[in-house]
Amino acid sequence: MEGGNGYKKGLWTMEEDKILMDYINKHGKGKWNRIAKVAGLKRCGKSCRLRWMNYLSPSIKHGDFTEEEDDLIIRLHNLIGNRWSLIAGRIPGRTDNQVKNHWNTHLSKKLGVKKGKGKRFASMKTQSNGLKKNSPSLVKLKSKLPLDCNVKDDSQKVLEGFNSTEGVTKNGGVERTSFDYDGLDLFSPYLTDPLDDSFLDLCWDCL
DNA sequence: AATCCGAGCAACCGCGGCTTT
DNA sequence: CAAAGCCGCGGTTGCTCGGAT
Incomplete structure (x- = not known):
């Protein structure tokens, strides 16, 4: 002890x-x-x-997850994989640990998901990382996106068209506060509208 | 009633990145 | 600029409890 x-x-x-x-x-x-x-x-x-x-923390919601929360977790997990803190950031009152446990004990079974590395963006170490240079996923994603949408690779750090913005923490550090595609904010904790299905489909097809 | 076993969840660990000194 | 300290994340462990045998 x-x-x-x-x-x-x-x-x-x-x-x-x-x-x-x-x-x-x-x-x-x-x-x-x-x-x-x-x-x-x-x-x-x-x-x-x-x-x-x-x-x-008083902001933490205790008790069972609602169906709406389950649905949001599933959708976000489909999109970004095991990025629990990001997923939790989109679900008011829930922590990354709660979300992770809930996924591992309930949702993964419900969905018949085998334990393993998360899909979709799971290789991204941070939100700002790009896709692997010349990877099939990158090539495919480029082919799907509008012509004026410039997708960058690893060496350029960020997928353009997927815009990210940065804020400053109280101690002066840089914090990414949003990550969006075509104006759709994927990571803001204040997002009110759930993820766009067409975007999910696009990502699913590509990655 | 006792034991076993699995589910659920709280907490720990290792690591990477950022900040401070 | 380098080293030390700190923070946060994701994976994993292990304890507790309830149901099955």
Whole structure:
């Protein structure tokens, strides 16, 4: 239960939850590694962050997934594969861990999906990565898209026509806030309209 | 009643990328 | 510029609980 570094592991107790919540109410999120020192909680920063992000945060919705949520997860997974944080970002109140577990325990069975690497874009390490240079997928995608749509490859980092925009995080880092095709925003957490079926079909055909 | 077994889920781990020093 | 620290992601593990035997 206790690692060599003195940090506790395993399930969280109510007392630990309270210490963590008190700390965050007082100091806010972030600086997870300082919680052990400041609040005297014998948990590593990583564990604290995970506990908050996946369970304690008031924005998290607990309870069963709705059919609408299932449907959205399935559609997004079809499109982008195991990009759980992106998928979760599109489902208010759900975390990447919740979505991942829900997929692995319910949806993959429901759909008869064998465990393995995600399809469609699964090779993309980040949202801004392009397709493999001269890959059949890239060639096929180029052939499907409008003539004025310039699809780039790996060396150019981004698929043009699939526009991405960047924002700045509070600590000054760059954060990609949207990724869209023909004005259809695929990744904004504030998207109201679910993914366009024709776009899904296009991706499915190509990748 | 006891044991086994599988499903579900919380939490851990390793790694990559970004930020800070 | 390099090193150290930190954060977030996705894969995996392992504990708990309920149903079956």
